[in-house]
Amino acid sequence: MPRRSNTKKINLALQGGGAHGAFTWGALDRLLEDERIEVDSITATSAGAMNAAAFKAGWISGGREGAQKSLKKFWMGVAGLDSLGGDLVSEWLRIVSPSTEMLSRLAELNPITWGTEAMTRVFSPYQFNPMGYHPLRKVVDEMLAVGDVCSDAALPLYIAATNVRTGKVRVFAGQDVTTDAILASACLPTLFQAIEIDDPLTGKCEAYWDGGFMGNPSLFPLFYRSECRDVLIIHINPIEREDLPVTATEILNRVNEISFNGSLLRELRTIDLVNRLKEAHLLAEDQMTENRIHSVRDDAFMSKLGVASKTTPNKALMLQLHDAGRVQMGEFLKDHFDDIGVRATVDLRAMFGWAAGLSVEEEDLFSPPKPN
Secondary structure: OOOOOOOEEEEEEEOOOHHHHHHHHHHHHHHOOOOOEEEEEEEEEOHHHHHHHHHHHHHHHHHHHHHHHHHHHHHHHHHOOOOOOHHHHHHHHHHHOOOHHHHHHHHHHOHHHHHHHHHHHHOOHHHHOOOOOOOOHHHHHHHHOOOOOOOOOOOOEEEEEEEOOOOOEEEEEHHHOOHHHHHHHOOOOOOOOOEEEEEOOOOEEEEEEEHHHOOOOOOHHHHHHOOOOEEEEEOOOOOOOOOOOOOHHHHHHHHHHHHHHHHHHHHHHHHHHHHHHHHOOOOOOOOOOOOEEEEEOOHHHHOOOOHHHHOOOOHHHHHHHHHHHHHHHHHHHHHHHHHOOOOOOOOHHHHHOHHHOOOHHHHHHOOOOOOO
16 A cells, blocks of 8 residues: 555554443544554554454455454444444434443443452452353454464554563564463453463463553553654543542542553653653663654543443443544544654653652753753
8 A cells, every 4th residue: 555645654552441442442443534644553452452453453454444344343242233233223322322421320330240349359260260261252363363463564563461470561562462462461350360371481381461450551662663753542541530539439440540550651751751861962862762652532531431331341331432532533633643753742741740749950850951
């Protein structure tokens, strides 16, 4: 496919967050409509890894339209709307669905949700699921069976999982991006048995849990393996919540969000540090590179949701998430397309500067030299 003269390249970083990953589906759906954008690489975790695999499988088989169809097929399958007449049901749900807050509340009050939570506090998945059944294994197998999904030749994928033994992140790339690797990236330890995969570096068969614990997603593979310096993060977990959580459910929700944002915020702080050092000419030209960070997020919308809806694939809510993702990606492209390749659109200095606890002296340390 010949490259258009006005196209720009970006790397995608896709967060995990269970069924809330439908927001990323919507964002990618909108991104694929803009032929000015080329995706260089994708780093992803958990639900983000599912989105990445569906994106690449569809891209290989049918370009932009193929990627859109592949993403839709995956999420409609999760929602149970992949049968005959699914599109009509989807449109009907969009019209008659309750508010986002109501759907989230219903998920929290669902007896199945309460029963599952109670069971996982008493029994491990090795007890209530001794055969290790995973409902998405067949779906992922089908996605990875398309062409060279595991190859780095077109659109490299980097999938993060957490090593249970060491507590460190492992990033799967190239031929290591298997069904097991993607399921490992999405393996919540209270619901699924750890996914065991051979590690050629240790010579051991290692067990892995959800990558969100240590890399949600991991950005560092992009810095080593991609020449593109623009990274677009599609967020699922709200970074900020205005209201103080006071109920048990609200506190659990916020703890979950903070935990699954922690690794990403640490990497962003490191990027900010490197960018400041480069700006202050404290690093040689060939030492590290400055990275331009962009993001698509909707904290106000996602703050209406709780952790219960992450594990409850409510059909109406998933369509609302998809539509919200489309809107936010559309706004980003309208406001910031010209910034791609030129400047960052996330102000890391504001995020991690003096307002985050640095003294004036510490802030001055990383400021660019002042002219005489």
